[in-house]
Amino acid sequence: MKKIIWIFIIFPMLLTAQESKKFKKRVLESAEIDILSSYYTQSGNNAAVTGGIGNEDLQDVATNINVSIPVNADDVLTIDATVSAYTSASSSNLNPFTGASSGEDDDDDDDRPSYTKRAASQPITGSPWVASSGASKSDVWLNATLGYSHSSDSRNTIIASHLSVSNEFDYSSLGGGLNWTQLFNKKNTEIGLGINVYLDHWRPVYPTEIKTYIANGGNLNADFFQGVNIYNQSGFVIDKNSANAWKPQTDKFISNKARNTYTASISFSQILSKNMQISIFSDLTYQSGQLANPMQRVYFKDKPNFYIGNPSDIQRYTSPDNTQVFQLADAYEQLPETRLKIPVGVRLHYFITDFLVLRTYYRYYFDDWDLFSHTVNIELPIKLSDKFTLIPDYRYYIQTQAKYFAPYNQHLSSQTFYTSDYDLSAYSSNQFGIGLRYSDALMDMKLWKLGIKNINLNYHFYDRTTGLKAQIVSMGMSLSLE
Amino acid sequence: MKNKLLFILAMSFILFLSSCQTVKPYQQVNLNDPDMKLSSYKFKKFVTTFQVYREGASGANGGKSGGGCGCN
Numbered sequence: 191m192k193k194i195i196w197i198f199i200i201f202p203m204l205l206t207a208q209e210s211k212k213f214k215k216r217v218l219e220s221a222e223i224d225i226l227s228s229y230y231t232q233s234g235n236n237a238a239v240t241g242g243i244g245n246e247d248l249q250d251v252a253t254n255i256n257v258s259i260p261v262n263a264d265d266v267l268t269i270d271a272t273v274s275a276y277t278s279a280s281s282s283n284l285n286p287f288t289g290a291s292s293g294e295d296d297d298d299d300d301d302r303p304s305y306t307k308r309a310a311s312q313p314i315t316g317s318p319w320v321a322s323s324g325a326s327k328s329d330v331w332l333n334a335t336l337g338y339s340h341s342s343d344s345r346n347t348i349i350a351s352h353l354s355v356s357n358e359f360d361y362s363s364l365g366g367g368l369n370w371t372q373l374f375n376k377k378n379t380e381i382g383l384g385i386n387v388y389l390d391h392w393r394p395v396y397p398t399e400i401k402t403y404i405a406n407g408g409n410l411n412a413d414f415f416q417g418v419n420i421y422n423q424s425g426f427v428i429d430k431n432s433a434n435a436w437k438p439q440t441d442k443f444i445s446n447k448a449r450n451t452y453t454a455s456i457s458f459s460q461i462l463s464k465n466m467q468i469s470i471f472s473d474l475t476y477q478s479g480q481l482a483n484p485m486q487r488v489y490f491k492d493k494p495n496f497y498i499g500n501p502s503d504i505q506r507y508t509s510p511d512n513t514q515v516f517q518l519a520d521a522y523e524q525l526p527e528t529r530l531k532i533p534v535g536v537r538l539h540y541f542i543t544d545f546l547v548l549r550t551y552y553r554y555y556f557d558d559w560d561l562f563s564h565t566v567n568i569e570l571p572i573k574l575s576d577k578f579t580l581i582p583d584y585r586y587y588i589q590t591q592a593k594y595f596a597p598y599n600q601h602l603s604s605q606t607f608y609t610s611d612y613d614l615s616a617y618s619s620n621q622f623g624i625g626l627r628y629s630d631a632l633m634d635m636k637l638w639k640l641g642i643k644n645i646n647l648n649y650h651f652y653d654r655t656t657g658l659k660a661q662i663v664s665m666g667m668s669l670s671l672e
Numbered sequence: 673m674k675n676k677l678l679f680i681l682a683m684s685f686i687l688f689l690s691s692c693q694t695v696k697p698y699q700q701v702n703l704n705d706p707d708m709k710l711s712s713y714k715f716k717k718f719v720t721t722f723q724v725y726r727e728g729a730s731g732a733n734g735g736k737s738g739g740g741c742g743c744n
Contacts, residue, residue: 228718232726252718331741356740363740378694388739451739453731459710461695465702469710473731477738535732537710541702549707555729563729571707579707589728614728625715629706646715654726662722666715 217341218260223640226666227253234612234658235510237280237318239397241487241519242598242610243508244318245279246658261338268337268352275330282327284485285398286316286516287414287498314418315499316516319509326395331358346373360485363390369455382471384455392447394484399498399518400438410435418498420518425501436496439603440521449479465541475531482525488610490520490603508598523609525594531557535565545573555589561614563589571627581625581648591616612656623650633670640669 234246252274259267321327339350348371356363367386373379396404402414410420410430419427420436428435457471489495497504499515506512535553542548549569556562569583592614594607601608625648633641645667652660695703702708712720712734720735731737 224714226715226717230718230722232722250722252721254717333740354740358741361741365740376694376696386737386739390739449739451737453737453739461700461703463693464695464699467703467708467710471732473737475731475737529738531729531731531737533729533732533737539708539710541705541708547705547707551733553729553732555731557728559728561728563727565729565733569713581713587723587727587729592728613726619727623719627715646713648715648719650719652722652726658726660722660726662719664715664718668714 214263214343215345216260216263217339217345218258218266221260221671222258222643223669223671224256224258224666225254225669226256226664227251228662228664230660230662232652232658232660234654234656236598236612236615236656236658237283238483238486238523238609238611238613239280240283240286240318241489241517242612244283245321245510247279247321248276249278250274250276264341264343266339268335268339270333270335270337272333273330274332275328277328279321279327281329281485282322282324283316283318283516284322284326284395285324286318286320286322287314287398313500315514317499317503317513318516320513326359329359332356346377347371360393360395361390362393363388365389367453378461380457380459382455382457382459384453386451386453386455388451390449390451390479392444392449392480392484394444394447394480396443396484396522397487397519400440400522403438404441404443408437408441421497421499421501421504421515423495423497423504425504428496434494436518438519438521439490439493440524444480444484446480446527449481450477452476467539469537470535471537472532472534475533477529477531478527481527481529482523482609483611484522486523486609486611487519488521488523488601488608489517489599490601491599492602492604493520495599520603521608523611524607525609526559526607529557529559531555547571559614560593561590563587577628577630579627579629581623581627583623583625585621585623586618587621588618589616612658615656617655619652619654621650621652623648625649633672637669639672641672643668643670 230250232246232248236242237244237246252272254272256268256270261267316322333354333356335352335354337350337352339348341348350369352367354365365386365388367384369382369384371380371382398414406412420430422428453473453475455473457469459467459469461467496518497515498518501515503512503515507515507517533553533555535551538550540548551567553565565587567583567585569581571579571581573579594609595614596608596610598610625646627644627646629644630642633643635642646665648664650662720733724730724736
């Protein structure tokens with residue numbers, strides 16, 4: 191680990207050993223600060239935590255601060271930090287039975303000061319369509335990144351490195367990267383190469399019924415299950431000691447909790463004319479380790495169904511009218527321990543007139559899970575005045591289904607890999623956006639000692655053919671220290 | 673044979689691009705416009721982030737390629 195830090199931090203700094211004494215324009219004249227905040231909300235009916243059906247409502251508030259500090263004429267130090275706090279109906283249903291059992295449960299809820307153990311006579315309810323009040327319904331993702339870049343005297347060569355750390359309740363990450371950029375042909379042509387590594391680690395959390403089953407050696411009368419009736423598809427109470435009682439197929443906890451990502455990036459940019467330039471790029475990515483998410487339930491169509499809650503809602507289980515019964519999972523998501531991703535993107539930007547620019551983007555993606563996709567994005571910044579720019583944009587995305595995906599209750603228990611996460615299903619999406627930017631190169635407006643370079647306000651609406659809809663509002667500000 | 677053909681096409685494309693009109697620095701006024709920068713807008717950082725979470729594809733868009741988060 192110390193060797194990795196040495197490589198990513200010290201290496202670019204060593205390149206500054208021999209500095210020219212001649213005058214040269216600084217890469218960055220003064221410190222700059224970029225602040226970005228957003229509010230995201232989504233709705234849908236295919237929650238992965240509840241096996242491909244259920245409430246997908248989610249809200250997220252995120253803020254990013256990026257500070258760039260000129261160390262000298264050639265070098266820039268960058269500090270980046272992000273905080274993202276979300277509330278999710280689907281992740282709350284990791285334990286859909288809030289305060290469920292009267293046994294000595296170890297689920298999330300009894301960690302809360304307000305937790306009151308359920309009385310034995312109190313009925314249990316739960317539903318994939320109703321958000322639970324469990325602690326898993328919300329979480330905070332934190333990220334910090336430190337970067338350093340060095341430019342040659344000619345400004346034709348740029349070497350950069352970064353280190354990053356991230357953390358959320360069930361996941362932590364340590365990452366790093368190196369990038370090299372070379373300009374030539376009088377800065378008309380640019381080639382970039384980069385490598386990025388993420389050494390990540392799960393702290394797996396499981397659906398309550400599976401976690402409790404494994405922890406108690408399959409005893410359906412202990413812990414969470416104590417005093418709780420389990421019903422069959424016909425609504426009758428089952429004998430929990432019977433050999434035909436509910437038994438999940440994934441009956442072990444995950445042993446390999448590592449999840450590593452290695453990316454090799456290449457880019458090529460070329461000025462085509464005084465008004466047009468193009469860029470072609472790719473991020474070849476190889477992932478290994480625990481790539482499945484153990485939170486996400488899977489149901490098999492060749493296995494009998496078992497429920498906890500009010501049996502009168504069993505016949506309408508897949509309808510939002512079901513508010514009182516929950517189907518016990520047959521397994522948690524299983525996916526291969528490797529994945530190779532190959533995206534190739536193209537950007538073509540054209541300066542149409544003094545007040546109109548056309549920005550186009552296309553990406554083709556494929557991986558060895560048989561997922562193929564196309565992405566097209568068009569942005570049209572329109573300069574309304576020397577200070578205000580309106581930026582409408584449209585994005586179209588389409589993907590095929592990953593080979594391990596099937597909808598709720600369609601997988602077979604004989605399969606080795608299975609997921610009902612609709613993010614891996616076949617669908618297309620349309621995204622519409624509009625933004626307004628205020629720019630002032632002279633920075634007449636000030637915030638304390640910081641000049642305001644620009645302010646952005648943006649709205650995007652995302653509509654997926656699976657029924658998921660999302661909206662995001664972002665506000666950003668760029669400041670410069672005078 | 674197919675790989676050789678792809679290699680020849682790729683090299684031809686790169687040579688073609690290199691032979692494009694060389695624009696001198698003092699002629700690059702329009703190319704230096706902030707909206708002409710060949711990268712995603714900074715203000716779309718969180719838009720790109722939610723796309724990485726909600727879509728099976730990732731990478732080649734200025735965002736994550738799958739690491740650093742429990743995402744696709």
